[in-house]
Amino acid sequence: MEFTPSAEERILRAALQRFAVDGLSAPLRAVAQDAGVSAGLIIHHYGSREHLLEVCDRRALEVTHETKLETFTGGSGVMLAQLAEVERYAPVIGYVLRRLQAGGPLAQQLVTDFVRDAADYLEQGVQAGLVSPSRDPEARARVLTExxxxxxxxxxPAQRDHLDLADLPTWIRSYTDALLLPMLELFTTPLLQDSTLLDAYRGAAASGEQAPTTTEGTTS
Structure with missing residues (x-):
């Protein structure tokens, strides 16, 4: 028997898609039309646009946490399965693009939440033996997230005022295909041949030295 989403869930899914397509100021009546409900029902379930956006943020975090955790604890089989259906993540990724594009405190909070979640699933990857331990797990999580x-x-797509929802899954596929190989190579095969730079930096930091700078004030 096929599961029928509740009105609340249909609104949330429609909001993620509509905000991805038209930005965070997209009319709620458009969200309602996409969800097949009245605009009043959106207010009934979510109260305001701001609260609906907060719930969209939480869903984006949940989806990201779930997929990353599965990858970092399940290994290559899970990763390949996710890649086979990467297009289904298009609305969430499009929504995150719009949230970042809008900027402001809520975007900053979303980034902070992503960092916190990344630290969690990376640590679980460490426990599963699939991720190397870090000297500073939180800092590593922040760098990878950013x-x-x-x-x-x-x-x-983030530069456009309007995104074609039909084209967004295609873009997600091409973006993933272009990015994944060099990223996996970077993470799997270290970029640097040895730890000379790391050792020098840690040694300078331990002795309280500062990195030398040029007369223009940039690191030499």
Whole structure:
């Protein structure tokens, strides 16, 4: 028997898609039409646009946490299964693009939440023996999160006022195909041949030295 989503769930899914397509200021009546409900029912379930956006944020975090945790604890089989259906994540990824594009305190909070979740699923990956331990797990989680979100934000779809929802899954597929191989290579085969730079930096930090700078004030 096929599961029929509740009105509340249909609204949430429609909101993720509509905000991805038209931005966070998309009319709620458009969300209602997409969900097959009245605009009043959105207010009944979510109270306001701001609360609906907060729930969209939570769903984006939940989906990201679930998929990353499965990858970092389940290994290559799970990763390949997720890649086979990457298009289904298009509305969530499109929504995150829009949230980052809008900027402001809520976008900053979303990034902070992503970092916290990344630290959690990376640690579980460490416990599963699939991820190397870190000297500073929280800092590593922040760098990886900012790299991933920054790469998304630089892509063409984030620069448009309107996204074609039909084209978004195709873009997600091409983006993933272009990014995944070099990223996996970077994470699997270290970029640097040895630890000389790391050792020098840690040694300078331990002795209280500062990195030398040029006359222009940049690191030499």
């Amino acid at each position: 790299m991933a979100l920054g790469a998304l934000l630089l892509q063409l």
